[in-house]
Amino acid sequence: MSSDYQPDRRLKGIYSAANALGEVGLESLCPSFVELSESDDRYRDDEEVGRGALKQVFRTYDAHTHRWIAMARLREDRGEDFYDLFIHEAWLVSSLSHPNIIKVHDTGVDAEGRPFFTMDLKSNTTLADLVEESGAELNTLLQVFEKICDAVAYAHSRGVLHLDLKPDNVQTDAFGEVLVCDWGLAKAMDEMGENEDEDSFLIRSLGGMTLLGQIKGSPGYMAPEQADPDQPKGVGTDVYALGCMLYFLLTGQAPYQGTAAKILEDTAASRVVSPRLKFPKRYIPASLDAVVMKAMALKPEDRYQSVTNLKAEIDKYLGGYATRAEESGFFKEARLFIARNRIPTLITVSSFLVLSVMGVLFIQHLSRQKQATELERGRADQLDSEYAAYVEETLDGHKELADTLATSVRRLVEVSILERPIETVDQCRKMVEVALQQDPGNADAYGEHFALDCLVLDHRAALQRPDSIKNRLQYPRFIRFVEAFPEFDFSRQKRPSIEALTDYFKQARILNPEHVWHMERVLAYDYASRRDKRGYAPAVEAVLQYQHEGPDHLKLSHYARTSVVSLWSDRDVRLILSGWNGPCLLRFLPFRFLELDIAGTFPLADLADLPIESLDISRSPQIELGRSVSLPQLRRLIVQPGQFPENELRKKIQSNEPYEIVEAAPDAMNGYSAE
Amino acid sequence: MSSSDHTRYSLLQRAHDTDDEEAWKQFVLHYRRFIAFILRQIGVRENDVEDLTQQILLNLTQKLSTYDRSRSSFRTWLGHVIRNAAKMHFRRQSSRPVEVYETHSDFLINGILQESDVDRLISTEWEDYIATQALDRVRQTFKGKAVDVFEMGLEGLSAPEIAEQTGLTVPSVYKLRTRVKRKLFLEVRALTEELEG
Structure with a gap:
């Protein structure tokens, strides 16, 4: 992997030439340098991907950062009246910095003098797609919902209301990323109220316009007070919309259905039937049903007073659920997988082992990255399932399974030997045995046995492993240590004296000083297995001396x-x-x-x-x-x-x-x- | 126009100042290839390159906090870290009792491993490395024959010759060549800032 770099000698001198230039020199070398920094040259290959009341969104290549981004331009049929409004959205979003809120990168004026701004280009699947097409599990959907709550709560804390929350305005992807988008109707709270200026008038007329558009196109997610332009909007307005979204997640349908006029009428009165009543055959937890109804109360003062309060309710529900899910999730999957495939018992055992090793790796991955973002967690999830699929595919051949197990052993050692030496070695031995049952004579498996022998200092066993291990990579690494101490026959129960162990480390350094990681593992296993740990300093010193x-x-x-x-x-x-x-x-x-x-x-x-x-x-x-x-x-x-x-x-x-x-x-x- | 400020925050600073996973990954990605290449250049055996590279990366990330940009350029500092690790490595190997080395590492210890030579090597290779990377980036942004035209120029062909081979007019050969060169220069500067800044 690291061998693929070859310098291009034809480029000699380019580095110093390029870096020696001052700004002026650069400009004279490149007369179009200034031009280059303009949008025309920077952004190209527009392709429209969406259109709203105010703006069109394009998929665009950004030549500066070399990636595809989303470019929002004011709709061609919107005149100068809307310029400030449009830029207002960009600035407003720029002022928000949250992992679940779309990011604005650049704001500017294009060659025609019309405003534009650029954003992350994410998948073009929305929360609506997630619910309607993939039929994701409720648990997953609720986690997405919590992220939306996080984003909105954050915006509120910065004094910004979204006012147009709906499933179509939330982007989601297969990696668990959730982005709240389309802040075109968003409003800073301190701009609300008495002193409405010209801008807010525009917003209002525009709001009315999109409102109608929404009602025509898809069922509404707005609060009763939004049906009447003169009523004040507030935190409760977004809470109401979140209630509507939760309704949608639970039922697969928007709370209001029917003709535009009927939706408007029902909205104004918040005439909504509770999810459980409307969908008696669907499994809808009573607690969540109650949450929806409270969030969608007619009067703002009867709703949750903050998005954080709303989210806390979901937390409570998920908290109770997760403990049950933990039990079922992983092993239920494994059992189903075995049942589905009618795999003979022997392989069943080993696949359990493979799967549980994956479980270990997965958990370790999580624990090591305590601050891992949800995104990364999503990736790990995906890896996990990809791996399971991979195992499923290759299960036909016993040999492949044996190889897989041997590889898993190596990975397991990498990951957990220092933290849990004894358990790791035990587990690995078991897996190697299963691998050998699958494919007697599998050289990789014997290679792992050999490596484990070296780790526990059972050199006698190591020397009796079949010759086939000699072309495995573990062999040249450790064989000199083994040959230097052929009488070592230690195990978990039988440990060398501290003097003998210390001597081993000292000699090992002279034999080959490159394997300090192995020495640390030998030490970790020895320490964990040893009952009387007094007088251990010489062994630790010897390993440190090995390194230094x-x-x-x-x-x-x-x-x-x-x-x-x-x-x-x-x-x-x-x-x-x-x-x-x-x-x-x-x-x-x-x-x-x-x-x-x-x-x-x-x-x-x-x-x-x-x-x-x-x-x-x-x-x-x-x-x-x-x-x-x-x-x-x-x-x-x-x-x-x-x-x-x-x-x-x-x-x-x-x-x-x-x-x-x-x-x-x-x-x-x-x-x-x-x- | 605001050209995205966050990219100006160099990789080096990001890797140092924050626990930014992505920055670490990028850091390792960018420097691993270069370090491995240098180690091969100065005669580290293929078997050891991977390990030693790993070790140097660890050293680098560890020592990043002590790197003082006001005292030396990043290149000098990087060279220093690589050279020391390599020296230590050779010293350890030469102290091995049995193993005979057929590589020229002995020569290296006494000869080329003079500090100034290695530093110079690392320094010029680093320049080539950046330029090579930059051209790779440029390749990805131009469509059609633009980069081909530029490379033919690098190989010493004249504009009329290039025009003949590619079926373009001489003025457009000039134009394409200038555009690629300009882009290349800008990329070199951007990469320099990113990796050394």
Whole structure:
């Protein structure tokens, strides 16, 4: 993948030529530079995708950012009277920044002098399509609805009313993205009321116009007060529309049906039949039925007083539901899938395993990205189902299944070995066994067995694996370690002495210093399996030395009685070996006081969440504060005078306790450690 | 006209200042290829390239917070990080007792791995890298023969020759060539800002 780059030598000198030019030079080189920055050159290949009362929307290529965007232009038949109104929408949306509200990128005036603005171009499926065509589950729809509520609640908090909420104005896609669009009728709240100027008059006449248009085309979603231009609109107006949308989600139909006149009449009186009464055969939860009716109360004061209140009701419902769903969802799917395919029992077992591994991966994916957006979650969902479909497809061949299992094993190890070493190894062994039942002699499966042998230090077993593993990638990676310690026959119950383990790490570094991640895994598994964990520091030190060029460059001392760890190195030091989010290697030691004596750099963030009470960084001049780090139990921080400004320290190092910052006395520099 | 301000916020800053997943991904995507290419250039064995690239990316992302744009250009700094990692890598390998190296890494340690040479290599390769990427982008925005015409020019063909081969008129060859060049320049500048800014 990384080998596909080849430099184009013909372009020598282009870089410096291009970057050496000042703005003036650029302009003289490119006489049309100014022109280029104009819309004409920037936006091309318009194709109309939608049309409203005020604007037309085109699918347009943006040459500056190299992507397709949506370009809104004032409708050709709208004259100058509407210019400001049109730009007003763009500015209003620009002022809103929310993941569920469409984004405006650029506002301007085109070559003909007419205003335009550009927005994200998303899928052209709307919430209406989602309900009518795909028949999505209620649960999914409610989650979409909650996002709409979020967007509207946010807009309200910024003093903006939408006033035209309906399923057609909400874009949704297969990845769970939800965007509230079409803010053409939106209004800033402080513009409402007595001092209506010319603009609002235009809005009103326009509002009336779209209103009629809507009634003609599709059933209405507006509140009673919108049927009468003279009545005040407010938060309740949007709440009402959201009630209508919820009605639609539950029933598949808009609350008002019939001729335009009848809809207008029914709307004005809020003459609506509750979903459960109108659709007795449909499953509609009573609690949601009540929510719809309250949101659609005739008088605004009888409705939910805020969109947040409305959303809280949906939350309550979903909260109760989700716990049941958790039980059924995943495994129900798996069971159905097996029943559907009448798969023989043996494969059933393994597919359960595959599916549950996917479940594990999926959950880990979620937990690792606590702040993952809904969008990403949607993607993970999709991956999950794609994978299930893939398994379904390939189940015909036992060999494929065996290969899949072997791959799953590798992924499972990648993902969870550090957090749950024992469980991970057990699960992996089981999966490998099933793989071998499917396809006896499967070399990948044996390769995984071999890798697991190396991980638990059962080298005797490793040496007895069939020759077919020799061309698997695990073999060259680990075989030298295995051959150096052929007598190792350890297991979860039988662990090596700490001396033997330490010696293994030391020798391993000399044999091949490139596999620090493997060493960390061996250590993690050993630590988890070991009953008596006392005196563990030498093993941890050996792994750290493996990473930091050997015992001459790093030393770690642990004084169990005084709970002190001190770490010396003349190199750059990392205590997180597996990427930037992994766990810190010092987690294997019980200590409360840490002294760092590091000549090279050291990212303090590597200590995140360790239960350190006292930290001495005064002898580590190159420590990097970097991102902020949480040391929940820190009470005392020892620094060199002038090492860091105090406010920076307090900003970057956070504790649940109030901690003191102490400056090390100069003459204490050499008095080292509590020996 | 406001040309979307958020793209001006360089990848580097985004990757550094925020926990922006997308920025990280982009960051890795852009730098991985270049780093791997450099490592191959200076003789890191194919087997080790992937691992070492990974390591350097980790270093980079870790050290991003210490990069001070007022002290050195991003290119210099990037070169520094790559060079140090490579040096460490070679040193580790040469200390291996048994394994014999048939690559020219020995030569590298004593010869080309002089700091200034490597820095120069990285610096010029970086320029080519940006220019190559820019041309890729340009290819995607022009339809028809425009980019072909430009590339023929790069290969030394004269405008009349190009006109003959492509069936275009000489003036339109000039016009197309200028347009592509202009676009290329702009892309180089944009990429420079994005990746070094």
